[in-house]
Amino acid sequence: MQSAAWAGSESDVRSSESAISVFMRGRVDAHAPLQSWKNGNCGYSRSMAARDGDGWIECACGSKHWGKHGAAGLLIIRDGAIFLQHRAPWVHNGDTWGIPGGARDSHESIIDGAMREAVEETGINPADLQAVHTFTDDHNGWSYSTVIALANENLEGHELNDESHEVRWVKFDDVTRLPLHPSFAKSWPLLRQRINDVITPA
Secondary structure, rough: OOOOOOEEEEHHHHHOOOHHEEOOOOOHHHHOOOOEEEEEEEEOOOOOOOOOOOOEEEEEOOEEOOEEEEEEEEEEEEEOEEEEEEEEEOOOOOOOOEEEEEEOOOOHHHHHHHHHHHHHHHHOOOOHHEEEEEEEEOOOOEEEEEEEEOOOOOOOOOOEEEOEEEEEEEEEEHHHHEOOHHHHHHHHHHHHHHHHHHHOOO
């Protein structure tokens, strides 16, 4: 999961022109594909395709980011809360809270990469989710996309590998009370606004 920056962009944006607003360097992309992981786990197995995304790159912004082809994460919401992951102390920016995610492989879409990482790290069932929006932080050569998805009452998740210390549902207003991954902390105000647009579209 070693994500070093965050972002997001897409939705079923037809409900509102505001979903195409531009925030700082983040942008809303109304055309990112959402359908590819609707059916079950969609074969998110490491053995099914080459894993060529892991690795650090030097970004034009002056920072190093994880993911040779960019990275993606899954922000799951249900009943006024989001599903957060407590990152293990040994990972980059460890012992902080964020969303499951990580490096995308060259053959993966944003949705596929975000979903695969979340399945590997927390064991969620994609069939229990509906993707509604994607927000992308584009660094002109590297990007992190956050897929916002609505969970039904059946969705469950657990810490499945050594990158996760704990997973927890956290109410929107309590998110900033936790020690957040620095880049997620920076993106959270924009993501919260996107969530508000999704839940109560203009």
